[in-house]
Amino acid sequence: MSTRAAAPTRREQILREAARLFAERGFHGVGVDEIGAAVGISGPGLYRHFAGKDAMLAELLVGISERLLTGGRYRVAEAAGDPSAVLSSLIDGHIDFALDDRPLITLHDRELDRLRDEDRKLVRQLQRQYVELWVEVVRELHPTVPGAEVRSAVHAVFGLLNSTPHLGSAAQAPGLPDRAATESLLRRLAHGAFTALTP
Incomplete structure (x- = not known):
């Protein structure tokens, strides 16, 4: 095959x-x-x-939001019953997105407001559902931490992982970490951020 x-x-x-x-x-x-x-x-x-550039932009931003949510749900179901494994899988999936789809991160930051209201609302709705997947898993691992703090931590980790458009690459500047090293670093930082929730 x-x-x-x-x-x-x-x-x-x-x-x-x-x-x-x-x-x-x-x-x-x-x-x-x-x-x-x-x-x-x-x-x-x-x-x-x-139909035009507007339609391309909408499909790009709605599409990646749908793909993240669908992938997140799959990862949650695949490792159900083991919140630590689920969180690791979610982190790995988001790192793949952050390293492989850097232009979409830039587009989201710069161009989301150019979408029609209905498309922008759909993107926001999909993103909220994706965040809640993470929040539920992190709350299982840190049940004594207030929900608002958990949600803030999830958003902070997204900010960390989605900073990849600003990192450059080893190909662009010798001495920078290659993909494997960057992936490993992001994984350690993300896990460290969640571990820090419980003193």
Whole structure:
């Protein structure tokens, strides 16, 4: 049986390049023609896949919020009954996102307000559900810690992990940690933050 990942669809290619370009130059700094050129089609050809740049941005930000929540729920179910294992799995999953989808973190920070109200509300709703997955698990591990403090700790860990767009990479600057070292560091810091909840 082959273990090779399926080649990305044209739609997925467009979204990946749109995310990269939007993150590099801002939503308004990128034209449809540039996105098309990045995937080898004409700008007008993009309209066979998306209604426009607004639709791309919405699919990127709603899509990653849905993917995080779905992945989080899967991880909770997979390690059910062992909150320590669940938390480790959630941390690992979010680290993968933070290292592999840096442009989406930048997009969320800069461009969320450009979404239509209904899309922005959906992103926020999905994010709240994702946060609550983490809060429930951390409260199982630290039952004496007030819920508000646990929730603050979860948000703080997200802030830590989502700082990856600012880290650079070993390829960009020799001497910086490579992916494996960065992943290990983020994992230790995240676990340390939650351990610190109980004096």
